[in-house]
Amino acid sequence: MNRLFQPLQLILLVVALLRPASAECNIVKRGLSGDLLLIGTVLTNQGALQDSSVFVQSGRITHVGDICGLGARGGDASVLNCTGSVISPGFINTHEHISFSTVSPFPDIGERVSHLFSGTTSIIGGGMVLGLARNLDFPEGLEDGLDNRLVIYDTFPLKDGLGVMRNGDCDYGPSSIDRDTAIGYHRYISHIGEGIDVEAANEFTCLSNVAFDTTPALGGGGLSTDIIGPNLALVQALGLTPRDFDVVAARGAKIVWSPRSNMYLYGQTLNVSYLLEAGITVALGTDWLPSGSATMGREAACAASVANEVFGMKLPPKELWKMATVNAAIVAGFEDQLGSLEVGKLADIVVFEGRSQEDGEHDIGTADPFGQAIFAPQEKIELVLRGGKPLLASSTIRDLTSGTCELIAFGNSNKIVCIADELGSSFKELEASLQGVYPVVLPDLPPDEPTCKPKLYS
Incomplete structure (x- = not known):
C-alpha cells in the first residue's frame, strides 16, 4: 500500500x-x-x-x-x-515536393514550414531541409534516433521528365527503373500512372508486365519490367484500372493518395473504397502547394469530402487518421519506429x-x-x-x-x-x-486553396 x-x-x-x-x-x-x-x-x-x-x-x-x-x-x-x-x-506526409513550396515569382527557400506546426513530424518530399520535420527520404535528415534506411522517392521512374509519353510500348529511354534496382531498395516510393489517359495507363503496364514489351529500343532500354512488390508505394496512380489495383493488392504494394491535387488537376481521384476493400495500405500525402493541400488536415478534409460526394462512402475519421500515421509509417518503411x-x-x-x-x-x-x-x-x-x-x-x-x-x-x-x-x-x-507566400500559421481554411470539387467536362 x-x-x-x-x-x-x-x-x-x-x-x-x-x-x-x-x-x-x-x-x-x-x-x-x-x-x-x-x-x-x-x-x-x-x-x-x-x-x-x-x-x-x-x-x-x-x-x-x-x-x-x-x-x-x-x-x-x-x-x-x-x-x-x-x-x-x-503525422507522416508521404507525398510532397518541398522544392515547390514557394510559388513564382517568390524565391524558392525549400521548406514548407507549416508542416511541423500542423502536426506533421515526418515528411517524404524529394528534397531536404534540416531542423523541423524528419526527412525520411534522406539519411542525413532523419533526426533524433532513426537508423539509416534507404527510402527512394522517384518522381520519374521511367525517366520521362522531359515529357516522353508512350502507348503500346516502353520506349521511354535507356535509364528507366528496372526490377533488380527497385526490389533492392528498402522502400521505393514512385509516381506511376499519373494522369487519366492511355499514356498514364501505359506507365503501369510497363512497370508490371515483363511480357508487354520485349523489343529493345534503338537507343537502349525500352523493355517492360515488373517492380510491383511489397517495398513499392505508388504515388498518384490515377491511370490504373481496378484490375491493376488487384495486382497491387496481391503483391502487397501500397498507394499514396493525394485527392486534392487529383481533383484540381484531373477532376477525379482514386476510388479509395475499392482500394480499402482490396486490402491495400493507403497513406495520405499533400503533393505540392500549387495544386495540393497546405496541411495534412486539409488533405484529410478533402479526402472525406470526395469519398462521400464522388463515391458515396463515409470515410471514418479513424481511417483518415490511420492514413496519416500508421499506414504512412508502413509506406515509409519505419513502422517499427514511427x-x-x-x-x-x-x-x-x-x-x-x-x-x-x-x-x-x-x-x-x-x-x-x-x-x-x-x-x-x-x-x-x-x-x-x-x-x-x-x-x-x-x-x-x-x-x-x-x-x-x-x-x-x-x-x-x-x-x-x-x-x-x-x-x-x-x-x-x-x-x-516566405515573402508573402502562404503564412506559417494558416487560418482554418487556407487562402486560395485549390478546389476539391469534381470538374465538369463538356
Whole structure:
C-alpha cells in the first residue's frame, strides 16, 4: 500500500478526481528528470483510450495505457494533464515536393514550414531541409534516433521528365527503373500512372508486365519490367484500372493518395473504397502547394469530402487518421519506429486540444477523438514532440519547453515555438523569408486553396 501512494501516484489520483473544466492541457507536476507523462485520450490503431497515459523517457515511449501500469516509475517526471485533449502520433506526409513550396515569382527557400506546426513530424518530399520535420527520404535528415534506411522517392521512374509519353510500348529511354534496382531498395516510393489517359495507363503496364514489351529500343532500354512488390508505394496512380489495383493488392504494394491535387488537376481521384476493400495500405500525402493541400488536415478534409460526394462512402475519421500515421509509417518503411504510440517507438507526439463551447459547426473535429486530431486547425495544437523534444507548446504549458523559444500568435491562441536552436534562425526570420507566400500559421481554411470539387467536362 505504501508503494502505491508515492508522490506521482498521489498526483495522478488528484488528476483523475479533479479534472479541469478547460479543454487545454495543464502541468500538474514539473519534474527534473526530463521524463514526461502525458494523460488524456490516447489514439491507437485499436481505438481511442480514454483516461490513459503515454510515458516518455530519453526520447522514446516506455509506457502506453492505464496509469496504474507505471508502477513506481516516473517519480521525477513532469506530468501533463490533457484529459480534454487527444494524444496522437505525429503525422507522416508521404507525398510532397518541398522544392515547390514557394510559388513564382517568390524565391524558392525549400521548406514548407507549416508542416511541423500542423502536426506533421515526418515528411517524404524529394528534397531536404534540416531542423523541423524528419526527412525520411534522406539519411542525413532523419533526426533524433532513426537508423539509416534507404527510402527512394522517384518522381520519374521511367525517366520521362522531359515529357516522353508512350502507348503500346516502353520506349521511354535507356535509364528507366528496372526490377533488380527497385526490389533492392528498402522502400521505393514512385509516381506511376499519373494522369487519366492511355499514356498514364501505359506507365503501369510497363512497370508490371515483363511480357508487354520485349523489343529493345534503338537507343537502349525500352523493355517492360515488373517492380510491383511489397517495398513499392505508388504515388498518384490515377491511370490504373481496378484490375491493376488487384495486382497491387496481391503483391502487397501500397498507394499514396493525394485527392486534392487529383481533383484540381484531373477532376477525379482514386476510388479509395475499392482500394480499402482490396486490402491495400493507403497513406495520405499533400503533393505540392500549387495544386495540393497546405496541411495534412486539409488533405484529410478533402479526402472525406470526395469519398462521400464522388463515391458515396463515409470515410471514418479513424481511417483518415490511420492514413496519416500508421499506414504512412508502413509506406515509409519505419513502422517499427514511427506512426503509432507503442513502447519502444520514438516519441513523435502531437496533442490536439478538445473542442470548446465556442467552436462552431464548421469545426470538423467533433466529438470523434480521431476527427479531433486529423481535422484540427493549427491553433488547436497544444504540443508537438519530435523525439521527445518539445518544438511547439501552448502558452499554458510553456514550462515544458527549453532553449530559445518565441511566443507566437496562432489564430486566437498563443504558442511557444522552439525552433531557433534547430534551424539557426528565429521563427520571425523564417516567416519573413516566405515573402508573402502562404503564412506559417494558416487560418482554418487556407487562402486560395485549390478546389476539391469534381470538374465538369463538356
